[in-house]
Amino acid sequence: MEPSSLRQTRAWVESFVVAHDICPFAGREMRRDSIRYVLAEASDLEGLLHELVAECRHLDAHADIATTLLIAPAGMDDFDAYLDWLELAERLMEELGYVGIYQLASFHPDYVFDGVAADDPANATNRSPWPMLHILREAELERAIANHADPEGIPERNMARLREPGSAALAAGLAARGVE
Template sequence: MPDTLTPACAATRDWVEGFVVAHNVCPFARRELVNDSIRFVEVSAAQWEPALQALVEECRRLDDTPQIETTLMLLRPGLEDFDDYLDFLDVAEALLIEQGYEGVYQLASFHPDYCFDGAEQDDPANFSNRSPWPMLHLLREAGLEHALAHYPDPEAIPERNIERMRQLGSERLAAELAALRGQ
């Protein structure tokens, strides 16, 4: 997208390319990266109300800009604590429904401390949803459905990711994530 990227957004773009695409965590990310159809935006989440308003504005931007397929909304500062992030995510999902976007847009969640429900914190599988910063991934439902319809065995993606992350191991994955975050 033609917007100038903040340093955190540029690092997140590097994460998409150097981690998500490199490890094929999302088999559809490469196409969107090559097509320059991913919007990266940084929003302060120190106060939830303006951050939630920014989410609604991103939905409206997607409504008005069909060449943007997806938005990665970095939420910094404000949601460094994973439990706070999950609370925010619940409110954000309810807001999308309230605003009439259910079935139009979907939220995927990423956080540096992401931990799947019931998983151990150090399980490498968590890295499939770990990112340099807390973020919401706003996806077009229609685009996602189209991509999944043309992908063999899409139901196997999560299991394949878990297996791949466990093969790579927590130490390597943590080092890669820290390097992409500039630590």
């Protein structure tokens, strides 16, 4: 049986990210079954960084996978510790020559954008059931952006939609994360 963290993440992608067009590129990859969901076994920074490298190497060897969600169910509960992981991960990606090949996006249950209040509904765009790093193929991202009318406007559109009173997208995001 699939671990609950994987089931919850898949449900979040389907019922929030895709269903509410939070990422207009995710639906295509979900339909193509080209999203890889990986449950990290490590709970410490060093181990998680090793798993990130292993996942990049897996992507190197499997061109049919468009993107990976590396889910960290243990060790990254604290948002500040998670940000440390993200910072080290980005540096490691640079050191390994993955800049321009892969890009990291970040998601955490307690995600707060810099300069935004913790209770601002706009934070829900990056709040997920579990701490995770999203490894995107740059080539896939560039292809998707080239076919989108306003890729720069996506974050602002999402933030505005989530801030609307009675936002269905916000309610779906909270439900997918198990928050009532």
